[in-house]
Amino acid sequence: MESHEDSTNPISRRRFTALAAAGLGLTVTAGAGPIAALAAGPEIPVGTLMPLTGAGGLFGQNMLKAVRAAVGQINAAGGPLGRKIRLYEEDDQTDPDAAVRAAKKLIEVNKVVAVIGTWASGVTLAVAPVCQASRVVEMSTSGASKITTVQKQGYVYRTEPDDTLFGRAYAEFALERGWKRMAVLGLNVPFTATTVGSFRRAFEARGGTVLSFDTYNQSQTTFRSETLKASQGNPDCILISGYEPDVTGILRSAYENGLHEKFLVPGFSVSETLIKNAGPAAEGLLLVQEGVSEGSPSYRRVASALGGSEYYSFAAQAWDQIQLVALAIEAAKSARGDAINRMLRAVSGPPGARVSSFAEAAPLLRRGRKVNYEGASGSIDFDADGNITTANFRVAEVRDGKIAPVQLVKGVHF
Amino acid sequence: MLELVRQYFVSAIVVASALAPTAAGISLIYGVMRYPNFALGEFMTVGGYLALVLSAALGMPLPLAALAAALAAGVISLAVDQTAFRAVRRAGILPPILLSLGLMLILQNVVRIIWGNGSWQLNVPLARPYQLWGFSVTPYQLISIVVSAVTLGAAYVVLMRTRFGKAVRALADNPDLALVSGVEPEPVYAGVTFMAGFLAAIGGVLLGLQSVLTPLMGWDSLLPAFAIAILGGLGNVMGAGIAALIIGLAGEYSLLFVQSSYKSAVAFVVLALILIVRPTGILGERP
Amino acid sequence: MLDFLIAIVTFTAIYAMVSLGLNLQWGQAGLVNLGQVAFFATGAYTAAILTRANVPFLWAILAAAALAAVLGALVALITPHLREDYLAIVTLGFAELVRLILLNEKEIGNGPNGINAIPQPLHGVAGANYPLLFALLTLAALAAVFLFNERLRGAPLGRLLRAIRDDESVVASIGKSVLAFKVEAFSLGAAMAGAAGAFYAAYLTFIAPEMFTASVSIYVLVAVLIGKRGSNFGTLLGAVFVSILLEGSDFIKDYIPFGTGVQIAAFRIIVMGAVLMLVVLARYRTMVES
Numbered sequence: 001m002e003s004h005e006d007s008t009n010p011i012s013r014r015r016f017t018a019l020a021a022a023g024l025g026l027t028v029t030a031g032a033g034p035i036a037a038l039a040a041g042p043e044i045p046v047g048t049l050m051p052l053t054g055a056g057g058l059f060g061q062n063m064l065k066a067v068r069a070a071v072g073q074i075n076a077a078g079g080p081l082g083r084k085i086r087l088y089e090e091d092d093q094t095d096p097d098a099a100v101r102a103a104k105k106l107i108e109v110n111k112v113v114a115v116i117g118t119w120a121s122g123v124t125l126a127v128a129p130v131c132q133a134s135r136v137v138e139m140s141t142s143g144a145s146k147i148t149t150v151q152k153q154g155y156v157y158r159t160e161p162d163d164t165l166f167g168r169a170y171a172e173f174a175l176e177r178g179w180k181r182m183a184v185l186g187l188n189v190p191f192t193a194t195t196v197g198s199f200r201r202a203f204e205a206r207g208g209t210v211l212s213f214d215t216y217n218q219s220q221t222t223f224r225s226e227t228l229k230a231s232q233g234n235p236d237c238i239l240i241s242g243y244e245p246d247v248t249g250i251l252r253s254a255y256e257n258g259l260h261e262k263f264l265v266p267g268f269s270v271s272e273t274l275i276k277n278a279g280p281a282a283e284g285l286l287l288v289q290e291g292v293s294e295g296s297p298s299y300r301r302v303a304s305a306l307g308g309s310e311y312y313s314f315a316a317q318a319w320d321q322i323q324l325v326a327l328a329i330e331a332a333k334s335a336r337g338d339a340i341n342r343m344l345r346a347v348s349g350p351p352g353a354r355v356s357s358f359a360e361a362a363p364l365l366r367r368g369r370k371v372n373y374e375g376a377s378g379s380i381d382f383d384a385d386g387n388i389t390t391a392n393f394r395v396a397e398v399r400d401g402k403i404a405p406v407q408l409v410k411g412v413h414f
Numbered sequence: 415m416l417e418l419v420r421q422y423f424v425s426a427i428v429v430a431s432a433l434a435p436t437a438a439g440i441s442l443i444y445g446v447m448r449y450p451n452f453a454l455g456e457f458m459t460v461g462g463y464l465a466l467v468l469s470a471a472l473g474m475p476l477p478l479a480a481l482a483a484a485l486a487a488g489v490i491s492l493a494v495d496q497t498a499f500r501a502v503r504r505a506g507i508l509p510p511i512l513l514s515l516g517l518m519l520i521l522q523n524v525v526r527i528i529w530g531n532g533s534w535q536l537n538v539p540l541a542r543p544y545q546l547w548g549f550s551v552t553p554y555q556l557i558s559i560v561v562s563a564v565t566l567g568a569a570y571v572v573l574m575r576t577r578f579g580k581a582v583r584a585l586a587d588n589p590d591l592a593l594v595s596g597v598e599p600e601p602v603y604a605g606v607t608f609m610a611g612f613l614a615a616i617g618g619v620l621l622g623l624q625s626v627l628t629p630l631m632g633w634d635s636l637l638p639a640f641a642i643a644i645l646g647g648l649g650n651v652m653g654a655g656i657a658a659l660i661i662g663l664a665g666e667y668s669l670l671f672v673q674s675s676y677k678s679a680v681a682f683v684v685l686a687l688i689l690i691v692r693p694t695g696i697l698g699e700r701p
Numbered sequence: 702m703l704d705f706l707i708a709i710v711t712f713t714a715i716y717a718m719v720s721l722g723l724n725l726q727w728g729q730a731g732l733v734n735l736g737q738v739a740f741f742a743t744g745a746y747t748a749a750i751l752t753r754a755n756v757p758f759l760w761a762i763l764a765a766a767a768l769a770a771v772l773g774a775l776v777a778l779i780t781p782h783l784r785e786d787y788l789a790i791v792t793l794g795f796a797e798l799v800r801l802i803l804l805n806e807k808e809i810g811n812g813p814n815g816i817n818a819i820p821q822p823l824h825g826v827a828g829a830n831y832p833l834l835f836a837l838l839t840l841a842a843l844a845a846v847f848l849f850n851e852r853l854r855g856a857p858l859g860r861l862l863r864a865i866r867d868d869e870s871v872v873a874s875i876g877k878s879v880l881a882f883k884v885e886a887f888s889l890g891a892a893m894a895g896a897a898g899a900f901y902a903a904y905l906t907f908i909a910p911e912m913f914t915a916s917v918s919i920y921v922l923v924a925v926l927i928g929k930r931g932s933n934f935g936t937l938l939g940a941v942f943v944s945i946l947l948e949g950s951d952f953i954k955d956y957i958p959f960g961t962g963v964q965i966a967a968f969r970i971i972v973m974g975a976v977l978m979l980v981v982l983a984r985y986r987t988m989v990e991s
Contacts, residue, residue, distance in 0.1 A: 095916075096909060097912045097917075129906050188675040215805070217677065220677065221621060221625045221634050222428065222621075224424070245533045256555070258542050277535035507786055512923060517978065520974035520975060520978075527960075644787060676805060679798045686779070
């Protein structure tokens, strides 16, 4: 699972060791020789808490793959403070109850210094008090606005733009297209509640009309009637706020019902699998994508680690989360949760040299320089609450079975 | 609005066609062996994925793959029954419930280990609908309805016209009397478990025609299938077909009044209301 | 590690209370309730809403138990003539209905967003040792529920309930109202789940509808069945067994050196399923006798 072998060449390894020795100087006890202490510097335990079973399982599997690959690269570059990161992987089962028990295990038993990858908003909210009480950093990909109130107590960081922004991005794009009448179909989860609310406010404030808003359940398997209902009154476009299986089902139903409506969906619901499964029904599908900085060096690393050419928003975010934790440890010269919490903001944003990976940043940090991590999911500059300050939304369209960029959505800020 | 009322009717039949075979399987086991089998939803999932492998990877035509998948699911169901459930035959309702829960966890996650959490699609081309007496319906929806009806019909014939069927009915009606009159129960139990696995797998393939395959598809269909089985009367295969239609219609037409996210509750409200009036289901407990 | 054990003890104690409620309904009165999570959720939401409105925790527990009891009585009243196997499915569906109402009716508890920042009783009294204090409070509540059930077992009501379980017509023939006793047993069991819900909400400080799925009912059902039918002590042991199954399999998985994360997570659940089946096969005889 984890690679404990040192795969770098001997020269760079020696250099890392020497630099790390300086960094560790304070913590090495008087009796122990520095070489002995460093050669076997204790591993730094970091926990992943992701949905590997349950409704979010689809996202968790890519996120964990990305984190494993990132840890491989971080450790190959010597690891923070010259120590290896040891991953403890927990499955939150997309269930806040199971998540809390898993988080307690990670923190109390495995002694992790950070919990990364909480995905469902319910899981993030349930785990937050546990992390805060133990001074362990929680890195989340949840978008629910409510999380901000919890973030005020520190230790909780989000790499996903807030859902209200997502909703405004839908509205901006719809209005730009000149659409006046929209229908909404949404999976009944916090993401839908907030994005659709915010979309509606922005859209209706500027003359748009939401013809219908229907929510469906995670357990629903067929969508024939729902799709027909949403198409009533000939909307200019139907917004589907859902995940891959249900979005696939709705698109296929629309096609089989003989509908020709346009559909707008969140980018994370669309993958190559969806395009393959929905076939002709996916043609012309419009995606509002968040949280990927395509063409950036970090994103290219994520894409090559995961293979294929899918749009890996949550995986890119998970990749950035582990990189940021490693950078914060290096910058704080300590692998304690409170030290990481202190340095996360500094390494994520300006001022500092722009870096795209731990390997690139570590030498600078060891010389006492400041760094500004530019991630695979965006530039990721945390504000005082631990939210990202800028979010890029991009619209893409499925054409000939490929996801083709259409335009950037402008004017969506915090 | 009127157009919706008309089209929801098709949705209801299509949904019913996918759920009815599984519900019939649940109903048979419930009626003859007297316990609700929570693992039958997973036999839907297993059936769907097996049909996928046989058709996509081994190149079998889909109808043949579906049949082979259903036979395999029947054999798995039978094998588990003989190795585990057989031991708790006379232990009341709860031990077999627990066994079926354990089996449910195992099957669902074996699927997850092999195929992951992603969704898969049976290799059926998407089609635009025909207009049939004013109803829009696609070829695969028609096929699903026909296959479901034929499967239930065949099960009905087996139960009504064979010696095995007679024994099944005898055990379902009055187990003590059946035993006294010389019915050998074990072969009947074996046949019923095989049939239930077979039926559920057919249901899984039919659901796969309408939707995508995911590891949760069986679990998601389980509660409505239970409601249908009880509504139709335990052990009553034709009842399951009619109850599937009722639950399907109630679910789809509820969209005229409430959010779709109440749909799964509608099945239970209908069930509760009918049970209060008729405690043995709509058609009573006959095959 | 000690803090982790305290957390697991707290969880176990909460689920044990829910299980004792089910043991009263099934083990004593023979009512097969697969929807115990509905009463647990009712209690959790009641307590969360009340404590957020500054109602003291003790009152919130009582209100949570009372509301769950009323709901339980309602279920028992509309299903008096159902056979035990039908009752199982109806209660399963009832629990789903309750969850969907919590999910869809946003006025109750913010719909899918759930309720957060739920106040904790005596918070700040024990400082860093608060988790231990909370665990002790929960254990005290569990002890109270346990003693109540034990006394009930020996009391005339308990004997009547067991008689109803074994043969309804006998009880009816001596002029006792079977329905009244069934309602009483069902609502008492629901009240215990409701009280446990209050502790659950306060412990996690966050609740959402997705936490109250059928899997909770299933866990407590397993806990009750692993013990000896009707035995409260057996139910406690059963709850401990379920915790060990859930948490132990989690530890085993750290030592699996192969497979993707999803495969390891799925394997863990397969192990749980297999252990459950094996335990049933080894112990089903004691499950049915009382």
